[in-house]
Amino acid sequence: MxxxxxxxxxxxxxxxxxxxxxxxxxxxxxxxxxxxxxxxxxxxxxxxxxxxxxxxxxxxxxxxxxxxxxxxxxxxxxxxxxxxxxxxxxxxxxxxxxxxxxxxxxxxxxxxxxxxxxxxxxxxxxxxxxxxxxxxxxxxxxxxxxxxxxxxxxxxxxxxxxxxxxxxxxxxxxxxxxxxTSADAEPSVRRELRTMGRPRLWVVYAATILSTAAYMISFNYLAAFLTDVTGVPGVWVPAVLALFGVGAFIGLSVGGRIADRRPTHALMAGALGIAACSVLLAVLAGHAPAVVPLVLLLGVAGFVLNPAIYGRVFAIAADAPTLAGATTVSAFQLGISIVPALAGAAMNAGAGLTSVTWIGAGLAAAIVPTVLLDRTLSRRERD
Structure with missing residues (x-):
């Protein structure tokens, strides 16, 4: 690089x-x-x-x-x-x-x-x-x-x-x-706006919102989850949270290497990985030896699909890279923003902290249809 x-x-x-x-x-x-x-x-x-x-x-x-x-x-x-x-x-x-x-x-x-x-x-x-x-x-x-x-x-x-x-x-x-870079090299506003109307692009944005919310809902409540449910001493919580970051870097590295050639594989692996880790966190919540490595794996799964998302956006919207990139950022932020509402609704209804991981699993499962739809639309356009 x-x-x-x-x-x-x-x-x-x-x-x-x-x-x-x-x-x-x-x-x-x-x-x-x-x-x-x-x-x-x-x-x-x-x-x-x-x-x-x-x-x-x-x-x-x-x-x-x-x-x-x-x-x-x-x-x-x-x-x-x-x-x-x-x-x-x-x-x-x-x-x-x-x-x-x-x-x-x-x-x-x-x-x-x-x-x-x-x-x-x-x-x-x-x-x-x-x-x-x-x-x-x-x-x-x-x-x-x-x-x-x-x-x-x-x-x-x-x-x-x-x-x-x-x-x-x-x-x-x-x-x-x-x-x-020269301003002359930039695409026109009209072309960027026209490109943003492609349905495939919004399918990828849907996957972006769902995937970000899927892993962030567990990450945002991880400190409370570790201390109140898993029983990890508070002094060790920062170290476990850092494991999520280590996993994120691993996921970005792996995802970046495979996303250019096999974006669907990276997206599907991330979605299924988030779902699996979230379910296992809920089921094994009381067992620290299982939860700690699962936090690492959740970081890997959560970020392995991010390079593929950007790769798909810029492949679909090659004529609108700036506007498409800005909308991708908004989609990421929207995914983060809906997390408190989803978690708050569950907890206000009387659900415990493990409910956030089940919600994460559901959101991750919802990514799969968007990935399959993106693949189908891509094949139709090529044919």
């Missing part, structure tokens, strides 16, 4: 850490700003809203910009928004800046994916996408916890100032290491 691909992953790690860091410092934010915990939680929703709602329009707005300029601009907007929210010390301002962060984050991710596949040969596009997405998985399992730990010693703002510094460094490195 070219150096620029790894740089894009680093920048995504820096920006993505701000998303996962917030959950670890919500009580401190609520106390400091003298707001309720639910009001502090709205900061998470504001970020998600920026990604889901604003990503595709922002992609169209910046479509004719040179890609390197767009990458740097979105990083600057992101870093400045975070900094303003920290300095203002006001909940309303913080809410607005979180929304702006979501917009910039979605715009960066979409252009980063397109830039990455432009830096490699066609037979390595899924692998390049997998490397870029690995920045997000690293943010999930390392950046967020590390930022929260920094905030423990410096106050909740400390971790976010770290995000500002890393994002600024990523912007500078992008100027130095990412090749410039």
């Amino acid at each position: 070219p150096l620029g691909v790894y740089l894009l992953a680093f920048s995504l790690f820096a920006m993505g850490s701000a998303e996962f860091l917030l959950a670890g410092v919500l009580p401190e934010i609520a106390d400091d700003l003298r707001i309720s915990l639910s009001s502090a939680g709205a900061l998470i929703s504001a970020f998600a809203a920026g990604v889901v709602v604003g990503g595709p329009p922002l992609a169209v707005l910046t479509l004719r910009w040179p890609r390197r300029a767009t990458l740097v601009a979105t990083q600057v907007v992101f870093a400045v928004s975070v900094a303003v929210g920290l300095v203002a010390d006001d909940y309303a301002v913080l809410l607005v800046t979180r929304f702006l962060c979501g917009l910039a984050y979605a715009g960066y991710w979409a252009v980063a994916a397109v830039t990455a596949i432009g830096l490699v040969t066609p037979d390595r596009t899924a692998r390049a996408s997998g490397v870029v997405v690995s920045g997000l998985s690293l943010a999930m399992v390392a950046g967020g916890p590390a930022g929260a730990l920094l905030g423990y010693f410096t106050g909740w703002r400390g971790g976010f100032w770290g995000v500002v510094a890393l994002t600024a460094a990523g912007a500078v490195l992008s100027l130095l290491a990412v090749p410039a």
Whole structure:
């Protein structure tokens, strides 16, 4: 992989850490700003809203910009928004800046994916996408916890100032290491919008939402699951969570290598793997020697299909890479966003923590028809 691909992953790690860091410092934010915990939680929703709602329009707005300029601009907007929210010390301002962060984050991710596949040969596009997405998985399992730990010693703002510094460094490195592209090389807005009407593309987006929700619903409640159901001592929970991240990197590496040639195999393996791991977690919930390795395997299964998803999107929407990439980001974020509602509905109905893994298994099973439909539509188009 070219150096620029790894740089894009680093920048995504820096920006993505701000998303996962917030959950670890919500009580401190609520106390400091003298707001309720639910009001502090709205900061998470504001970020998600920026990604889901604003990503595709922002992609169209910046479509004719040179890609390197767009990458740097979105990083600057992101870093400045975070900094303003920290300095203002006001909940309303913080809410607005979180929304702006979501917009910039979605715009960066979409252009980063397109830039990455432009830096490699066609037979390595899924692998390049997998490397870029690995920045997000690293943010999930390392950046967020590390930022929260920094905030423990410096106050909740400390971790976010770290995000500002890393994002600024990523912007500078992008100027130095990412090749410039001409705006003339960009597809037209009309062509991008026309390409987005292809049914196969929305089938892949459905698989994206389902797969993300399928593994994230277990991951989001894993700490409580481990301590309350499995009986793992709290001191070991971070180490078990880190195993999920190790599995994610393994899944991205394996998925990136097979997705370019056999995307259906990667998608199906991920779906069935998530379903199997989720069921086994529910059945063997009380047995730590079984649960711990299953967390690793869930990470592998969850991320083995991500390169294939990007590969399918860019194969189907080759004429609309920027808008299609932005919509993929929104689909990922939508999958993450529906998790609290699904889990909350189950628990409010009296179900225990193991219900989240059963929901994950059901969501994973629902991926299979979308994969088969994508394969059928692809064969029809070839014939």
